[in-house]
Amino acid sequence: MINFVGDPVDMLVNPESLPEEIDRVRKDFGLDQPVHVQYWKFLQGAVTGNLGNSFIFGRPALALIIERFPATLELATCALIIAIVVGLPLGIFAGLNPNSIGTRIIMGGSVLGISIPTFWLGLMMIIVFSVILGWLPVSGRGEMGTFLGIQSSLFTLDGLLHLIMPATNLALFKIAMVIRLARAGTEEVMGFDFIKFTRARGLPPKRIVSFHLLPNILIPIITVLAIEFGTLIAFATVTETIFAWPGLGKLVIEAIINLDRPIVVAYLMFVVTLFLILNLIVDIMYAVLDPRVRIKGEIQ
Amino acid sequence: MINNYLLKIDKLNIKFFSDQEIVDAVSDVSISLMAGEILGIVGESGAGKSTIGNAIINLLDGSAEILTGKVLFDHQNLVGLDERAMRIVRGSKIGMIFQDPQTSLNPIMTIGNQLIETIRFTKNFDKKTAQNEAIELLESVGIDNPKLRMKAYPHQFSGGMRQRVVIALALAGDPDLIIADEPTTALDVSVQAQILELIKSLCKKRKVGVIIITHDIGVIANTANSIVVMYDGRVVESGSVQQVISNPRHKYTKSLIAAVPRSDIKLGRFKSIDFIEGNKQNYQRIKLKNHWLGEKLNEKKSKKAISVFQLNKDFLLKKSFWLKNRVHLKAVNNASFEIEKGESFGIVGESGSGKSTIARLIAGLISVDSGSIKIFDQEVVENKKKSEVVNAQKEVQMIFQDPYSSLNPRMRVKDIVAEPIKFYKTASSDHKINEIVSDLLNHVGLGKASMLKFPNQFSGGQRQRISIARALASRPKILICDEPTSSLDVSVQAHILNLLKDLQDELDLTLLFISHDLPVIRQMCDRVAVMRKGEICEINTTENIFKKPKHSYTKELIKLIPRIENIN
Structure with missing residues (x-):
């Protein structure tokens, strides 16, 4: 094609x-x-693992992709962590207190998070935080530190400062999604008999939420998030372009503009493999989280 | 002498508030209970009995509110206690057992951990002591090899075992009072007897007070010391078991006791509860003799309505690529029986005995592994001619257990009932179909007005009537009823079963009646097959099964029926 x-x-x-x-x-x-x-x-x-040389760089396409991969991985991981750390508590709060004002604000925010275009928000963030306030660097990856033999911008202050805006920008849509999933899950699970039974047994609310509610709502959320992690890596293109993040997305956009076929093909192959691996991980996680999947059969 | 009471509920009033209306759930209820006593609260659904149970430990839904009244437990008024104070009462003072053991345990936590956490939070024990205590508890509720079972997850236990775990959890905090909300409704008869026995012995051993909430007066008759009968949020009668059952004073109690199907003698009809207002059936019945429904189409000559010969059905329990690693369950194992035309044939057995599987095989809903099924001498298994099979199966219609999930919620009643008529093309025009559907609905006691409604606008009993109308719409000769009343109240059950009996007489139907409820079988059936683990143990006339059971399993089952007649 x-x-x-x-x-x-x-x-x-x-x-x-x-x-x-x-x-x-x-x-x-x-x-x-x-x-x-x-x-x-x-x-x-x-x-033989050779997907051809890039027309422009004159080097193996796959090597180029693997070279750029850590930057994107770093960005996607940070975005995912932000999405979970921010989204999960907010979603559970909304599910537990369906009628509070806080819930209305959270749910309203999540609608905004889903509907605001990423590129526009990215540009706004740059204008506000970099140009007007001057708190954060405009673009690029910044300084990289080495820790345990891994090179990453996570290990230097400059690198972290560079990371904050693109990661938040990328995470925003996912935060909204996690909030909605967590809220729906919480509302469903809280209605189950076993939650009522934990209360009847005299367990404190903190224990009920963290040991009974959370593991039960995590199963569907993790399934969705693992696949979403794939899309984060594969389609971080817009964010990477706006913040000039030297990752996969930027490489691919340039390759498409320049008709650098080997890179585009290699990228597609890479993304397909990535999704396959993620699906496998989801299946394994599923068995780890849910004993009903793990062991079949009944002790009589 | 208020001091002697463990629990005293005084003039409790609870209302439900919803957008449309305010419902009186509980009005002016006063109940008292001593330590070591078992109190039964009986009533039909909507009588407010579960609301009382939840009110005691303050676990009411958000829409319910206690307006006035006191719940005195150990001299302390529990009404209006804040969450923190209530939490100390829950678990360590009052334990609760819920109806369905399938849903009352956290599915992804080992039962050991669930027990340990409960013990640790109610008694402040350290982890090691809590673990030993948990093992002891499991042993005391009759679970073998408790040390190993601590690591098991809820889904690895059978229903009865799971309910034992739930009881162990309710006992974990050493409570003085246990509230059991329909503790055996979801269980088989034999398991039910064991669980009731367990509750009884624990009550004696630990000197705890027990409140059993149930709709089945038979369950309480042999377990409780005293009974409270509730109707429409009010206590209509209370007293000792002997007094209430052998000498009921209130009209509702009388009809409730009468409505329980008897297992000792066969009566012509089921006694319905006449006390309830608006229960008068004033629908007009159509004269079947000269109606479309009664039209004798191709009259079958054969005397045998259904003959089943060496029927087998396996279910794959564990999938595997290798044949030898696959685990099969013999759901139906070499079953053979014959049903005469016009007969009521019952199949009785516990859950998992394969009785529903047989019904589904005959109705053609699932495929047969081996064996033969003949409907009016027409082989339907391995018959190459599709039209013959369809023709034979037209004679068979099925009524399912759960009227809530067996009707398409997005279809109007009219269309639901008309569907079989349209499929078999037995009526000529839409106008004719409409007429037939309206007649059918009239006949099952619903009336013409219900045609345009959706299933969710009806109660459980009314939905089951819709199911019956739908089943009749193809003018079947054979009706398969798979536990048609097990999700209904006693009073509603009586109406539905009477309707089925009437229809059978009028239309000369053959009935295959499947139930776990022996008294119902006794009243409904001419002959009975007893099933266990996919095999038919015994086939005999109903009278012989109940009076002179031959097979040891049949004897066991008959012995375990909770009887209220024993009290008299």
Whole structure:
């Protein structure tokens, strides 16, 4: 499919080049061959883990992706943590106190969180916090520190400052989602007999919420969030572009604009694999969290 | 002498507030209970009996409010106590047992941990002591190998065992009073007897007061010391068990006792509760003889309505790629029986005995593994001719247990009832169909006005009438009733069963009646098959099953029926 969109050679050579020059470039990249030959060559390479070289960087596409991956992973992980840490307590609060003013504010906020476009909010954040107030850096990844052999901007103050805005921006939609899931789960589980029974047994509310309510609502939330984590990594494009975050999203956007086919293909393969792995993790988590899935059969 | 009472409820008034109306749930109720005594609160659904139980430990729903009255427990008024003070009472002073053991335990926490946390919070024990205490508790409620079972999750226990765990949890804080809200309703007869026996012995051993809330006066008759009968939020009668059951004074109590199906003698009809206002049935019945419904279509010559021969059905319990690792459950194991035309044939057994599976096999809802089913001598298993099967199955209609989930909530009653007529194309025009549906609804006691309503506008008993009308709409010769009244009140049960009897007489129906309730079977059926673990233990006439049971399991079942007749 990707072969039908534009001609990458037009993007690669100077428009004033001679026709011979253009032909040479085309031949170098193997783009003069018929489509099925190109596809066969791609398949041969893919089996050995070689997804082709980037037209622009001239380096293996997969290596480029893996190089950029940590930055995105860092951003997505932070966003996910923010979503859980902020969303879960708010959602449980809303579920436990359906009629309070706090709940109305939280639910109103979650509607805003779902409906405000990410790019607009990102731009607003930059204007307010960086340009007007000057508290946070405008863009980029900042300084990186090394801890236990892992390089990450999480380990330096400058890096964290750079991370706050993009991570919050990316997390906003997820926070709203976690709030809604947690509230629905709380309302459902609180109506169950076993919660009533825990109260009848004389357990304090804190214990009921953290040991009986929470594990039960976490099962569906984790299932959804694991998949959402995949979308965070795969589609952080908008946020990364706005904040000039050197991650996957930025790489892919540039590759698409420049018709750098190998990178786009490698990226798609990478995302598919990522989702497969995440689905596997969800299944395993499910069994860990819910004993009913783990052990079948009954002790008589 | 107020001092002797463990619990004294004084003129309690509770109202439910909703957007539309204010309902008096409990009005002027006074109850008292001594330590070591078992009190039964009996009444039908909506009588306010569970509301009292919840009010005692202050677990009422948000919409309910205690207006006036006192709940004196150990000289302390529990009404108006704040949450903090109430929490000390809950668990350590008053324990509670709920109806359904399936839903009253946290499904993702081991029962050991649930016990330990309860003991730790009610008694302030350290972890080690709490654990030992938990093991002892499990042992005292009759769970074998308690040390190992501590690590098990609720789903790994059977219903009866789970209810034992719930009882252990209710006892964990050493309470002086236990409130059991329908503790055995969700359980089989044999398990019910065990649980009641357990509650009785624990009450004696620990000197706790017990309140059993139930709709089944038979359950209480042999367990409780005294009874309170409730109707419409009021106490209509109270006194000792002997006095209330053998010499009831109030009209409602009398009719409630009379409405309990008797297991000792067979009566012509079920006694209905006439006390309830508006229960008069004044619908017009249609003359069936010359109606569409009574039309004798292709009259069947065969005398055998259903014959089942060596029927088998397995369910896969554990999936596996390897054949030898798969675990099967023999739901129906080599079952054979024959039902004569016009007969009422009963299948009785505990849950999991395969009785519903047989019904579903005959109705063609699930596929048969091996064996043969003939409906009016027409083989329906492994018959290549689809039209013959459809024709044969047209004669069979089914009425399901739960009237709440067996009707499509988004369809109007008219369309629900008309569906079989349309499917089998037995009526010529829409106008005709409408007429038939309205006649049918009239006949089952609902009236024409119900045609345009949706199922949720009806009560449980009325819904079951809709189910019956739907089942009749294809003019079946055979009606399969799978526990048709087990989710209904006694008074409603009497009406539905009487209706089924009348219909059987009028339309010459063959009835396959499935129930776990032996007294109901006794009243309904001519012949009975007793099932256990997929096998038929005994087939005999109803009289013989009840008077001269042959199989040991049948004897056991008959012995376990809670009888109120024993009291007299």
